[in-house]
Amino acid sequence: MENQKISGDRKDNTFDKSLKKKEKELACKPTPAFISASWTALFIGMVGYCVGLWNADLWLNEKGYYFTILLFGLFSVVSVQKSVRDKREGIPVTEVYYGISWFTTIASILLLVIGLWNADMELSEKGFYGMSFTLALFSAVAVQKNTRDLKFLEQQDF
Numbered sequence: 084m085e086n087q088k089i090s091g092d093r094k095d096n097t098f099d100k101s102l103k104k105k106e107k108e109l110a111c112k113p114t115p116a117f118i119s120a121s122w123t124a125l126f127i128g129m130v131g132y133c134v135g136l137w138n139a140d141l142w143l144n145e146k147g148y149y150f151t152i153l154l155f156g157l158f159s160v161v162s163v164q165k166s167v168r169d170k171r172e173g174i175p176v177t178e179v180y181y182g183i184s185w186f187t188t189i190a191s192i193l194l195l196v197i198g199l200w201n202a203d204m205e206l207s208e209k210g211f212y213g214m215s216f217t218l219a220l221f222s223a224v225a226v227q228k229n230t231r232d233l234k235f236l237e238q239q240d241f
Contacts, residue, residue, distance in 0.1 A: 112236055113229045121225035128219030129153070135211055139204075148198060153216060156191035157223045163188050164224045168231060192220075 113121075132153055136146050162184040169176045195216055199209045 111232055113232050117225075118229050121222050121229055124218055124222035125226050128215050128217075128222055129157075132212065132215040132219060135208070135215065139208070145202075149195075149212065152191055152195050152198065153219065155187065156195070156216065156220050159184065159187040159191050160220045160224050161227045164227045165231070168228070 133150070136149055139146065141149075162180075166176045166181045166184050170181065195213070199212060202209065
């Protein structure tokens with residue numbers, strides 16, 4: 084009886100470590116709902132933009148321009164997210180790469196805005212391209228963040 088009382092009063096370090104590990108993991112692990120929503124938004128933004136281009140009454144070179152802007156923008160925002168996160172985590176990032184990432188992101192957005200401003204399209208069509216482009220860029224950042232968080236958790240030994 085006395086042994087039970089002594090062991091009951093003693094802190095169990097294994098349990099504490101396990102609890103702290105779970106707390107740390109949950110603090111940075113994206114939920115399955117957020118992961119699904121991010122991928123779904125990326126898919127909807129990209130496919131919607133591309134379907135709009137496919138059905139648009141534009142010359143092939145114009146379609147190529149808008150498609151290239153989408154790819155350029157997606158790559159740029161993922162690059163910005165990665166370099167910002169690397170800097171935050173103390174991973175070396177050159178200022179040149181960091182600056183280029185931001186410059187290309189801003190350039191892709193400006194190129195889309197300028198292209199749409201000068202395009203011979205209905206205002207609603209221009210809005211569609213702008214919104215699907217924005218959705219795709221935002222969700223690409225979220226997908227990159229989720230992917231990086233999950234990879235980080237795989238490599239951790241709390």
